Amino acid sequence: IWVGVLTWRQSSMGATDHVSAIVLGRCLTYTRNMHPELRNQDCKKILNTFTSAFVSKDPCNITKEDYQPLIDLVTQTVPCNKTLFWSRSKELAHQYSGIQKEMFTLEDTLLGYIADNLVWCGDPRTSEVKEEFCPYRNENCSSTATSVFWTVVSQKFAESACGTVYVMLNGSGTTAFSKASTFGSVEVFNLHPDRVHTLHAWVMHDIGGVERDSCLGSSIKELKSIVNQRNISFFCQDDYRPARFVQCVRHPEHPSCSVLM
Numbered sequence: 367i368w369v370g371v372l373t374w375r376q377s378s379m380g381a382t383d384h385v386s387a388i389v390l391g392r393c394l395t396y397t398r399n400m401h402p403e404l405r406n407q408d409c410k411k412i413l414n415t416f417t418s419a420f421v422s423k424d425p426c427n428i429t430k431e432d433y434q435p436l437i438d439l440v441t442q443t444v445p446c447n448k449t450l451f452w453s454r455s456k457e458l459a460h461q462y463s464g465i466q467k468e469m470f471t472l473e474d475t476l477l478g479y480i481a482d483n484l485v486w487c488g489d490p491r492t493s494e495v496k497e498e499f500c501p502y503r504n505e506n507c508s509s510t511a512t513s514v515f516w517t518v519v520s521q522k523f524a525e526s527a528c529g530t531v532y533v534m535l536n537g538s539g540t541t542a543f544s545k546a547s548t549f550g551s552v553e554v555f556n557l558h559p560d561r562v563h564t565l566h567a568w569v570m571h572d573i574g575g576v577e578r579d580s581c582l583g584s585s586i587k588e589l590k591s592i593v594n595q596r597n598i599s600f601f602c603q604d605d606y607r608p609a610r611f612v613q614c615v616r617h618p619e620h621p622s623c624s625v626l627m
C-alpha cells in the first residue's frame with residue numbers, strides 16, 4: 367500500500383499518474399537489468415522511503431531533510447573522471463552518455479533514473495493517492511517535492527564527484543552558464559576542491575541554430591572565475607567533437623559534420 371499523492375499531469379500543469387508504479391518499475395529495471403551490480407538494492411524500500419519524504423505533507427514546504435533518508439539509503443559511487451553535469455542541454459547530454467556508457471549524468475544513477483521527467487507531490491489532507499494536481503514552483507510555493515528532490519540529489523551527486531568533471535552547456539540559449547540553474551547554484555558550489563581538480567565545460571550549439579554564447583562569452587568567464595576561486599582548474603571547449611557527432615546523426619549533411627572539418 368502506498369500512502370500519498372502521486373501525480374504526473376499531462377495537462378497544462380504537467381504531471382502523470384502512476385508515479386509509484388513507475389518509480390518501482392524503473393528501480394527494478396535499473397538494478398536488475400541495467401546495473402546488476404546493484405541487484406541487492408531493495409526497490410520496495412526505496413519506493414517507500416521516496417514517498418515518505420513528501421506524502422501527507424504541505425506540497426510547498428518540503429525540506430532537504432525530508433529526503434535525507436532516501437539519500438542515506440541509496441549510495442552509489444560514480445567513478446572518478448566520469449561525472450557529466452549539464453544545464454539546458456539535457457537531451458544531448460543524455461544521448462552522449464547513452465553512447466559513451468562510462469560517463470554518468472545524474473539520470474544515469476539510480477536516484478536520477480527513477481525520477482527523471484516525473485512530477486510528484488503529497489497533500490496534508492490525505493494519505494491517499496491523488497490523481498490530480500501538483501502545485502507549480504513559484505514565489506508562493508518555492509519548495510515543491512520535485513524541486514527539492516533535484517536540489518538534494520544534485521548536491522549529493524556533485525559532492526561525491528572526483529577527478530576531472532565535465533559539464534555540457536547550451537550555447538544556443540541566452541546564456542551558456544546561469545547562476546540560477548541547478549548547475550550554477552548547487553552543483554558548482556558542492557564540488558569538493560580536494561577531490562575535483564578540473565572542470566571541463568563543453569559549450570554546444572544546435573546545428574543550424576544560433577550561436578548566442580560561447581567559451582569566449584561573459585557567462586563562461588563568470589563560471590571560470592567561480593571555479594578558479596574554488597581552487598579548481600577550468601577549461602572550456604566549443605562544440606566538443608564527440609558530442610557534435612551525436613548531433614550530426616540528425617544533420618549528416620551539415621559541413622561541421624564532415625570528417626574533414
Ligand code: N1C
Nearest residue numbers: 451452453454455472473478483516520547548549550
Ligand atoms: O537547472 P539545471 O538545468 O542546470 O540542472 C541540471 C543539473 C544537471 O547537472 C543534473 O545533475 O542539475 C541536475 N539535475 C537533474 O539531473 C535533473 N533531471 C531533471 C537538475 N534538474 C533536473 N531535472 C529537472 O530539470 C528539474 O525539474 C529541474 O528543475 C530542471 C533543470 O533543468 P535545466 O534548467 O536545464
